[in-house]
Amino acid sequence: MKKIFTLVSVLASTALIACGGGEPAQTSDSAGSAGAMAAPAAAPPPAMGEMTMPSWFQVDNEARTVSMTITAGSTTENNYWNFNGVTKGAMTITVPEGYTVTVELVNNDPIMAHSLGISTETSSFSGVPEPVPAFPGAITENPTSMVDATMPGETESIQFIVNQAGNYSMICYTPGHALTGMWVYFNVSADGSVGVQQ
Ligand SMILES: [Cu+2]
Incomplete structure (x- = not known):
């Protein structure tokens, strides 16, 4: 499991270097990879356990909404740099395409x-990920600031529509945090599946 994960990370790092980071390649000497740039640079999560509905995760299929409470520093795992105690993609949150998602971020660090x-990327992140969310509104305020992001004891709520099925991740944009493991998989399903796997 760990070896496979490392390999995925290496591959993702290589891809990131090849793409030169956030900006789409403008040069023409990268023929062949240009088409790939349009697709999200995301890998699907590894196989995980059965879909569950933890108490912090609520679904209303009639209203087509999902609400979740994500606590940063929920445990001391990874020096508090975790989401609900989880790091390094060891959890997959799946929401159905077209639903409105509300995430309440609680900072317990x-x-x-x-x-x-x-994020449209998964598995491998730079020390300073570009704070561009996959969906409008899908990011907290001042996400890269050490003094003006979601501070200890604060909560912040964001709401967004997941209008494109695919593999994404939920990451912390504070410098160095995603790089050192503060991220989990976030999938948008085309078949209506919903829940949390670990
Ligand atoms: Cu963080």
Whole structure:
């Protein structure tokens, strides 16, 4: 499991270097990879356990909404740099395409700012990920700030529509946090499946 994960990380890093980071390649000497740039640079999560509905996760299929409470620093895992105690993609949150998602970020870390956004990348992140969310509104305020993101003891709520099925991730944009593991998988399903796997 760990070896496979490392391999995925290496591959993703290589892809990131090849793409040169956030900006789409403008040069013409990258023929062949240009088409791939349009698709999200995301890998699907590894196989995980059965779909569950934890108490922090609520679904209303009639209203087509999902609400979840995500606590940064819920445990001391990874020096508090975790989401609901989980790091390094060890959880997959799945929501149905077209639903309106509300995420309440609670910062329970005693000293550190955190943030939350939905990224089109998975598995491998730079030290300073570009704070561009996969969906409009899918990122907390001042996400890269050490002094003005979601601060210890604060909560921040974001709401967005997941209008494109695919593999994404939920990451912290505070510098160094995603790189050191503060991220989980976030899938948008085309078949209506919904829940949390670990
Ligand atoms: Cu963080």
